[in-house]
Amino acid sequence: MTIENVVVIGAGTMGNGIAHTFAQFGYTVTLVDVSTESLHRGVSTIEKNLDRQVKKAIIEETVKSETLSRITPSVNLENAAVNADLIIEAASENFEIKASLFKLADSVCKPHTIFASNTSSISITSIAAVTSRADKFIGMHFFNPVPLMKLCEIVRGYSTSDETYSIIETLAQKLQKTPVNVQDYPGFISNRILMPMINEAIFCLMEGVASAEDIDTVMKLGMNHPMGPLTLADFIGLDVCLSIMEVLYDGLGDSKYRACPLLRKMVAAGCLGRKSGKGFFTYA
Ligand SMILES: NC(=O)c1ccc[n+]([C@@H]2O[C@H](COP(=O)([O-])OP(=O)(O)OC[C@H]3O[C@@H](n4cnc5c(N)ncnc54)[C@H](O)[C@@H]3O)[C@@H](O)[C@H]2O)c1
Numbered sequence: 001m002t003i004e005n006v007v008v009i010g011a012g013t014m015g016n017g018i019a020h021t022f023a024q025f026g027y028t029v030t031l032v033d034v035s036t037e038s039l040h041r042g043v044s045t046i047e048k049n050l051d052r053q054v055k056k057a058i059i060e061e062t063v064k065s066e067t068l069s070r071i072t073p074s075v076n077l078e079n080a081a082v083n084a085d086l087i088i089e090a091a092s093e094n095f096e097i098k099a100s101l102f103k104l105a106d107s108v109c110k111p112h113t114i115f116a117s118n119t120s121s122i123s124i125t126s127i128a129a130v131t132s133r134a135d136k137f138i139g140m141h142f143f144n145p146v147p148l149m150k151l152c153e154i155v156r157g158y159s160t161s162d163e164t165y166s167i168i169e170t171l172a173q174k175l176q177k178t179p180v181n182v183q184d185y186p187g188f189i190s191n192r193i194l195m196p197m198i199n200e201a202i203f204c205l206m207e208g209v210a211s212a213e214d215i216d217t218v219m220k221l222g223m224n225h226p227m228g229p230l231t232l233a234d235f236i237g238l239d240v241c242l243s244i245m246e247v248l249y250d251g252l253g254d255s256k257y258r259a260c261p262l263l264r265k266m267v268a269a270g271c272l273g274r275k276s277g278k279g280f281f282t283y284a
Pocket residue numbers: 009010011012013014015032033034035038089090091092093094097101118119120121141142143144
């Protein structure tokens with residue numbers, strides 16, 4: 001099966017990066033969002049990021065214009081989905097939203113259309129179960145910023161077929177990503193390992209083991225991490241970190257995934273990291 005027409009649902013942080021990447025590698029993309037404001041913001045972010053790629057001589061000016069010409073914004077999923085070979089969803093991290101989008105797409109798509117979700121933490125198996133094509137349902141977990149980050153976790157739901165896996169693995173390679181084969185368990189690989197590390201750094205801060213700066217310095221200089229865990233948590237958003245810890249705790253049932261009380265307290269206080277101007281550090 002050949003994938004040519006791709007529908008990306010959600011024009012936010014991840015959706016615009018995914019649309020940019022597919023279009024840059026020659027796919028025809030319809031970028032769908034419920035909000036026209038998000039669509040405008042998404043397309044202008046793609047333009048800015050393409051400009052940056054041109055300035056850094058990663059792509060040529062003609063690639064920029066060709067990439068943009070392949071992206072059509074739309075607020076109508078029903079129309080966009082009819083001709084799609086692949087639907088990749090990067091809407092808000094909420095099961096009900098994702099389930100209703102895929103149910104709608106399932107009712108209008110062609111039988112061969114593959115469905116992929118970019119969810120960070122929701123079970124691929126349970127979203128697939130609301131559709132009539134669980135064998136053609138898979139996780140494509142990209143990383144931010146999508147045009148730059150090489151990894152794509154390819155998450156196999158309980159019913160994902162070998163054929164679907166193989167098509168999506170080849171597709172990720174065509175996008176110049178490195179695909180990693182992951183079974184559908186909470187947090188996949190990335191967040192199952194990353195979030196407990198961030199959570200432990202927050203426990204260290206709460207218990208007064210060291211200051212936020214010193215915790216980050218240890219992990220940067222001692223472990224060669226490019227960014228300390230508390231800076232990274234601020235970047236991801238503390239509310240997102242808390243909700244992923246809850247997914248790990250609920251899904252794996254082990255007390256080692258208990259969210260640090262300081263993390264809960266900061267989220268309750270509205271200290272969400274960069275996006276709120278304050279988390280473990282302060283942002284202008
Ligand atoms: N931000 C990250 O670093 C990151 C990394 C990997 C995966 N993810 C996952 O990607 C997904 C999107 O995350 P994000 O950070 O881009 O979120 P975001 O809030 O930046 O964007 C979400 C977009 O979805 C749109 N949306 C909401 N409901 C919709 C609907 N019914 N139909 C169409 N569009 C709808 C919103 O208008 C918004 O533009 C989530 O599942 C998240 O877990 C995020």
